[in-house]
Each structure stands twice: as C-alpha cells, then as structure tokens.
Amino acid sequence: MTPVRAAFLPLTDSAVLVAAREKGFAEAQGIDLELVRTTSWATLRDRLVYGQVQAAQMLAPLAVAVTLGLSQQPAALSAPFKLNSNGNMLVMSGEFAAALEQDLPARLADPLGTGHDFAAAIGLFRRKPIIGIVHRFSGHALMLRYWLGSVGIDPERDVVLRVLPPSLTVEAMRLGEIDGFIAGDPWPAAAIAQGLAEAVAIGARIWQRGVEKVLALRTDWMEAHAETVDRLLVALAAAARWCDDPANRGELAALLARDAYVGEPAELIEAGLAGQVIPRADAPPVAQADFLLFHREATAFPWRSQALWIYSQLVRWHQAEPSAEAEVAAGAVFRPDIYRRALGASGEAMPGASMKLEGAVTSPIGVGAHRGALTLGPDRFFDGRVFDPERLNEYLAGFSGTR
C-alpha cells in the first residue's frame, strides 16, 4: 500500500475523496488514502505547499494563484483531475431579499432579472451589503463578481466582500456580521434551514458548468511519483462515478454527515446531492438539475480553457498582472495530459481536445472523444458570453464597461 495524505475542507464536494477512502476505491488501487480535515484554505494550501500532505481538495483559482505567486509562498501546483462542477449558492438575509422577486422559483430561474433587482436592492438597503465569500481565489467569488459585474454592480465599490471560512458563514449570518454569502454546499442550505437566509442565485445558473474544486498536487511531487498519481486518479474516477449514481446518494450523504467529514445533517447534504434547493425555510424545494456534478460528461477532465478562464478573471479584477508568461503558467496548472495518461486504459470517456470554447454549448452535444461516447451538457454563462481561450484579450476587452 502506498500512503497518500490528502487535505480537505468540510464541504459536500469533498465527496469524491471521502468515497475513495470509505468505499475502498483507493485501497483497490493499492493506496492508503489518509484524509486530513482542515478548517481554512490557507492551512490547506500550506500543508500542500510545504509537503505535509501530497494532495488537496483545492479551489481551482487558488491552485492557479499559488502557482502565479499570488497567495503566500509560490509553488508550482498541478490539477490533473477536477473533483466536481457547480454546487454553490448565493444566499441573502430575508431583510435584503425582501426587495427581490418574491416568487422564489422565478427569482432563481432568472439570474439576469434578479441581478438587476439586486442592484436596486443595494440602494434601498440600510448599509452597503456585506457579502461573505470563502476566499478571494475561489470559483464562487469569481462567479459572484461575474454576476454582479454583468448587471453594472462594482463588487469593490457597491458591496463589501468579506472573507470567512465556510464553517463560520452560518454563525456570521446569525450575528448579523454579514448580510449574505456565497459558498459551497451544505453551508448555504444550512443557513436557509435555520431561517437566517434565502436563496438568491444558484451557481449553476450563473455558469452552467462552473469550475469548482480540483485535486491539487505539487508539480514536483507529481512528476516524481507518476505511478502513484496514475493509481490515485483511477481510484478517484471510480469514486466519482459512484458519487454521481443517484442510487448511492443516501449512503454518500450519511458518510459526509459524519463529524470526521462535513458534520452537518445527512438530509441537508442529500438534498443538495439530489439538486433539491429549498429556497426559504418554509418554501417547497425547487429542482435544480446539475446543481452538483461529479462524474458524468467527463466532469473530472481538466480543460485547459477553464484554467485560462480563471486567469482571465484574475486579470479582469486586477488580482493578477497580465503577461504572456503568467497566461502560459496559469493554463499549465490544469493537466489533461496526466488525466489521459492515468485513465487511458480505464474506460472513462476521454475528450479528444484539451481546450474548448467555454459557454458555447446551449444543449447537450456529442463531442470528439478518443473512446466512448462523450456528451457535454450545456455550459452557458447566464449573460451569453463565450470565452475563447485563444482570444483572451478580446474577451477581457469586452468587460471594459464593468471593470
């Protein structure tokens, strides 16, 4: 057995790592996978960068930021496998949400209209609304900025973005320290269940296939342990397949509910896995297809174009200095080559390309694959923009009005 230590945060999208350990997928590949629970992204990052763990469930933008030297000690990180797509939700206090559409399914179905209502609600609110994000380099922070920016809200001038860890979001709502927050499941659902907030926007409706957590490895470690990495990816792919199977939802939710993992009620976690969004404590659930994806549509495949989209947003919000070198380095964090090497013989659907247009698929479409049929689901951004990784500067220029 090869020991591998992996750090994670208590979130529903730690599911693939948890299943790999608890359902024996790692063991079947000769890997003794030890999971290290961590309560901040900073500590997860430090454990990975300084070699206390070999792998981590990392926010995709954080992996890019560490590689570019934007988050403490610079280190070359690689993401050969994505742990999920989507799973986020923006929730706001009832007081703030009172100025939004009161037909909850309609509010969630129309992110553009809700965005404009949100802009109006800011003016009516008693203070500049304080919105919690879990990290500046998180997929949901970028998605929130994208959404606000698209309706003319300047995320740095018109609202206050406050960083706090997912596990403290609910308490901060209770104390009135924040007026809302965007985070991964189950924390938004927990705030709603306790009557502290209501759903305002679902990540999957801002970007239908939003990049979320990746398996992050130190590039030097990954290169020195190719054979272990390959077995780890085979184990994770099997675990992801298991997690995506509706028949396993109850068992997966019960596993994640343990204190060693997420430590929140299984019903809450299971509702998220099933895409059942309860928008307000007293309201019936709204079905959200693709609320959270683990395996289908080759979810785990690390499209380089997605790493470059992240880079485009870091540049857009002046978090990264644009340069040709930085662009190359950011794109190279996602490693489709390692994914192919590890899973080439596994029967997983394998995309033929490593980059694609992001946001161009409006209805499920079959794409070129080396093996097996691969259908990509719709991946539109709510405002209809398409990201062409070959035309990054043109894409950025298109945002000039909002930043």
Added chain:
Amino acid sequence: MRIVIVDDSGARASVLEEGLREAGYDDIHFVPPRGAFVARIERMAPDVVLMDLGSPSRDTLEEMLLVSRALAKPIAMFVDQSDDTMIGAAIDAGVSAYVVDGLRKDRVKPILELAVRRFTAFSRMQSELDEARTALANRKTIDKAKAILMAQRGLNEADAYALLRSTAMNQGRRLVDVAEALITASSLLGGGAA
C-alpha cells in the same frame, strides 16, 4: 517590537505570552479571532502576528494582509522560506506567523522558535492531560467489568482480570474494549453487578 497573538484558546495564548515576556518582549496583544478582529489588528499596526494554524479564520486574516494599507506590505508566514526544518516544526506545532516586510530575519526567528516551542509544550500538556483522563476512564471500565465477572462467575479479582486479559489477547482486542463489551452485554442481559 509589537506582537499580536490571534488565538481562541486563552490558555495557549497565556503560555505563549509568558514565554515572550521572559524573553524580553513586552509589547504583546491578544486578539480573539471573532467579529471585526482584522480591523482591531489593523489599528494595532503589529510587526509580527502569530496565529494558530488550525484557526478557521486564517483566510480572513490573509485577506486583510492583502488589502490592508495600514500594514506596510506584510509578508508571509515562515520567516526563512529556505529553512525547511523550521517550517516543518512550525506546521507540526500549529503555528503560523505573519511578519511585516523589512523586519530583519534574525530579529524574527527567535520569536517564531519560541512560539513553536511554547505551542508544542502546550499541546504536549494537553495530550498528557487527555491521556491521563483516558487512562482513568479505562481503569474504571475495567474495574466495572472485573466486578461483573467476580459477581457472576464467583472469581476472585486476580482471576477476573486474567480472564479479561486472555480474552483480549485471544481476540486481538484492547483490554478496555473487551471490558466495555462485557459491560454492555451484561446490562442487556439484566446483570445486576454492574
């Protein structure tokens, strides 16, 4: 040199403060990581911030360090990035440190080393305390199981203990686990001696 300690555990912070004062540092402040704690730190303009690596609020602090204008370009973490043993020791001890840029390395290193020693000493104290508590609880469990065997099988204390021990050895289990199983079984069967 102004040092701010961000810590939830009053006891650990005191242990650290005591060490720092003994070493001659006297400008030391505590800030519990709650509410608007980053604003408080910002106003204090510290040279060094020490924080528990396990605190969920590290992301909040780092965000402040990134956007703050009050602190002159604060730099990260461990003093000497090339010093792997020091970094390893700091992570093992659960210490993270943030230091104002420009502060000389030789001035900061003793503070970090001291923090690592004190954090380690504190967690050793805690684990010794935990071990002592566990040992006491285990002994009570085993005594209870012995009493059941003595009452129900008419054994003397030494024989009851020997029986528990040989059962544990034969089953490859811990003595206390066998004792616990016996107590549970006995209470299910309505055994009186427990």
